[in-house]
Amino acid sequence: MxxxxxxxxxxxxxxxxxxxxxxxxxxxxxxxxxxxxxxxxxxxxxxxxxxxxxxxxxxxxxxxxxxxxxxxxxxxxxxxxxxxxxxxxxxxxxxxxxxxxxxxxxxxxxxxxxxxxxxxxxxxxxxxxxxxxxxxxxxxxxxxxxxxxxxxxxxxxxxxxxxxxxxxxxxxxxxxxxxxxxxxxxxxxxxxxxxxxxxxxxxxxxxxxxxxxxxxxxxxxxxxxxxxxxxxxxxxxxxxxxxxxxxxxxxxxxxxxxxxxxxxxxxxxxxxxxxxxxxxxxxxxxxxxxYAKVLSSFLDDENKPLVKPESLYASLCKDLHNEHATLLLYKLLHENQVMRAFVLSRTDMEKLAEPLLMVLYQQDDQTSSNHIYLTLITLLMLTEDDGFNKDLFQTRLRAVKWYKEKHLTDVTLGDMFILVAIKVMQYNMSHSKDKYLHTNCLAMLANMSSKFENVHPYACQRLLAFYSALAKRHDKTRERLQLSQLVATNEEERPSPSAHLLTDLQEIQEMIRMVSEVINSCITHTVHTNSHLVHVMLCHRMEFEKLRELEPFKHILQNVHQLLEQFHKKLEDQFGDQPRSVAQVMEVIENGLKTFRRGSFLKFPDLKFKYVEETDSSxxxxxxxxxxxxxxxxxxxxxxxxx
Structure with missing residues (x-):
């Protein structure tokens, strides 16, 4: 030797x-x-x-x-x-x-x-x-x-x-x-x-x-x-x-x-x-x-699964905080119908969804942007299934220790989807300002919106607070655009900031429109189970009315206007100018929802967004x-x- x-x-x-x-x-x-x-x-x-x-x-x-x-x-x-x-x-x-x-x-x-x-x-x-x-x-x-x-x-x-x-x-x-x-x-x-x-x-x-x-x-x-x-x-x-x-x-x-x-x-x-x-x-x-072909079929030469789906699912659930596991899950959901059907049939979806939500929630400047995108797209693909979306609001989480903004108990997995999506969009608005990320977050919420049931009060508050922040940013951007157009004297000699502001305004309007569609879809399909959402919407009634005066939002906010007017009138009829407690307001809303009829609501197509991989994705x-x-x-x- x-x-x-x-x-x-x-x-x-x-x-x-x-x-x-x-x-x-x-x-x-x-x-x-x-x-x-x-x-x-x-x-x-x-x-x-x-x-x-x-x-x-x-x-x-x-x-x-x-x-x-x-x-x-x-x-x-x-x-x-x-x-x-x-x-x-x-x-x-x-x-x-x-x-x-x-x-x-x-x-x-x-x-x-x-x-x-x-x-x-x-x-x-x-x-x-x-x-x-x-x-x-x-x-x-x-x-x-x-x-x-x-x-x-x-x-x-x-x-x-x-x-x-x-x-x-x-x-x-x-x-x-x-x-x-x-x-x-x-x-x-x-x-x-x-x-x-x-x-x-x-x-x-x-x-x-x-x-x-x-x-x-x-x-x-x-x-x-x-x-x-x-x-x-x-x-x-x-x-x-x-x-x-x-x-x-x-x-x-x-x-x-x-x-x-x-x-x-x-x-x-x-x-x-x-x-x-x-x-x-x-x-x-x-x-x-x-190799991609075999992964897509997931079957061996005898038409048996290459591995037990439940074992692969269990290993993925424990590993989804890592990029390689998220990418593997993405590949399986996108290209493998056997594994996709198996995942969507699970009754313990929180084991899969919670780690993905945690990746989005815990992002910071050191987090790989590719990991964030891939995680978001994976969740978007899951929300393409109506059964998955319905189960989200029936899957209760007793405690969510990783959510730091508020101590939450007895919330649903669907509530956490809403809260995390809003936090991601808020973080993105103050950092990278990535339109693609906003679009996919809102697409995910849109897919879920018709199945919103008994949304947690805090999730309702965060959703409407985000909507309010968008409305305020819209007003400021529109004012700046109008001002820049007034002071522009010679566009050929000095470039005007109007084009940039106009682009910003259009992007904000698109976000407001998509959030409005999410709210409209919810009140159209499941308003009877969402008394807390109606309550928070009433608190923001004047903001809805102000936006409805603008042409881009007049049509999409018509149902919101009709709903809020009816319940505002009920409260006025019962209390007039007298002080009212939250409990009293909630009682009126809950009783009103029992007899509320949506027959006069405008009909809108169901919101359905489907992820499509780029042709040159390699x-x-x-x-x-x-x-x-x-x-x-x-x-x-x-x-x-x-x-």
Whole structure:
């Protein structure tokens, strides 16, 4: 065995790695490989959960990888190592499929260490070399072009076979993790090209080189790793008294692992890495993407679900504060009718909806805007279903500890949708002023509006307070516009701010119109159950009347005017100018609603907004997925070289 490295920085001076990267030609049967890839694991103190060790390793081996890229054209040592890995992996698969012994197969560490070294060499290649040169690095010196594809094909095929055929247990789970990490690394080549939608050699091989059965098996493994993450075995560490280079490789090979309560076990975060791999595969804009097709059908070759929907649902619910889980849920709802129907049939929807609402509610300047958009769109898609909207106001939450503005008890999930949507719009009005975000918040409320039932008094107050704030902003903007038009003397010589103010006014009017439509839809369909809303509307009666005098709102506020006039008259008839308590007013409203008739209300089309994905959505999703991978995978990518 070789000498153990005391730190990651010492790897660059390791004699075995120097030989691998030198101009010495190493045959596949050379004893060198056993020495390099020995399996002693003694240094657990360097195990980390961030990409810091990955960066240290990359810096340490950079010069070695550079030497290899130069010498490999003559030695073919990288080609030899890849072949060694492929052969050993197939031997391991045969051994694991026929052996019941749970002890670690000695092949496991050799295969694991070989792939780990290959992954880090590949990362150097994709960050520093062109695609053409990378293909040559896989090639045996002196071989023809035909064997190039065979070499890469066998490498990819071996990994996908290992992923799906190798039994997963406490001794092999690290190898599964390393395969997933290697696939993520080589697919990351798109970040260093001129176009992230490019179908490079690795994507082409993974998309075209796998049979339908293989693609289905890969997707089943990835989904199962995420859906059944609580059932994944912990890695069991067995210390060896010998020492080798692999003791230091171990410290960075275990990125994404969590130390267990006992020093001999490690929890492997295969679920996270698998979810990231799924997103990179299914979002790539490859024509006829087979992985996206499998995700859409959600069925295996026997027309059975790839995983149990309830297990996938449970894992998603626990993970929706993370971007990768939100994006996965979005993909399932948007493209998978089986999972969409399952989600909408759940009676515990608060487990899914509350985490999404919390993401929107707790946003600040550090929150990813893409995460906010995706969360909002996901909720919008859910509100496209009338059954979901009805259930929102029948699902009661005893306490909402994460809502800080007011201590709320015994509210419905629908109330929280209203409150969070209003807070998001208020925050947006004072920060980014994103029209797209406002539109989607209001579209979500519009979809729900016909099912508003027994809306909580506080939710009613916040809705009408927001409406009042819009009305005041409308008045101020209109006054400023009129003033700017009066003082403008020569528009050709001095640009007038009128155009900007006019745009602002039109946007505010559109928001007022949509909120008015939400209120109108509610009183048209469910006014009898919303006495608190009627009460708060009466408090804002003069604002409604002022807006109704304006042409853009006259028609949409006609029903509101009719409702408020009737109840205002009832209160005047009963109390006149005498003081009245809230309880007295509520009693009049509740009694009046029992006999209230909506027959004279104007008829408006039902409010229905449906999310439609952009035709060129890959321009958003591909970069977004790789942003998530860079942040969450614990795999360090040199972003200074991104195109």
């Amino acid at each position: 070789g000498t153990s490295c005391s730190s990651l920085q010492d790897i660059g001076s390791n004699e075995y790695l120097k030989r691998l990267c030198s101009n010495e030609i190493l045959s596949e049967n050379d004893p060198f490989w056993n020495a390099l890839l020995g399996f002693s694991l003694v240094d657990l103190d360097l195990v980390v959960m961030s990409s810091s060790n990955s960066k240290l390793l990359e810096d340490a081996v950079n010069s070695l990888c550079k030497n290899l890229s130069i010498n490999n054209a003559k030695t073919g040592n990288f080609h030899t190592q890849v072949n060694y890995f492929v052969r050993r992996l197939h031997e391991l698969i045969r051994y694991e499929s026929t052996d019941d012994d749970e002890n670690i197969n000695p092949f496991t560490w050799q295969v694991l260490n070989a792939l780990f070294i290959i992954r880090n060499i590949c990362k150097y290649f994709i960050q520093n070399l062109s695609e053409e040169v990378i293909i040559q690095q896989f090639q045996k010196p002196g071989s023809t072009g035909a064997s190039v594809d065979t070499s890469i094909t066998s490498f990819i095929a071996a990994m996908t076979t290992g992923l799906t055929k190798l039994p997963i247990h406490e001794s092999t789970i690290l190898l599964h993790l390393e395969i997933v990490n290697t696939l993520l690394t080589i697919l990351g080549m798109v970040m260093y090209g001129t176009d992230m939608a490019t179908n490079n050699v690795f994507y082409i091989e993974i998309m075209e080189g796998q049979s339908e059965e293989a693609v289905s098996a890969i997707m089943q493994f990835i989904l199962a790793a995420y859906a059944y993450q609580d059932q994944l075995p912990a890695f069991v560490y067995r210390e060896d008294t010998s020492a080798s280079l692999s003791s230091t490789l171990w410290s960075v090979m275990t990125l994404g692992m969590v130390r267990g309560a006992h020093t001999d076990t490690m929890k492997v975060n295969l679920a996270l890495q698998s979810a990231l791999l799924l997103l990179t595969l299914t979002n790539h804009p490859y024509t006829g993407n087979p 321009q958003f999703f591909v970069p977004y997925v790789w942003q998530i991978v860079c942040r969450k995978s614990n795999l360090y990518f040199k972003q200074s070289k991104f195109h």
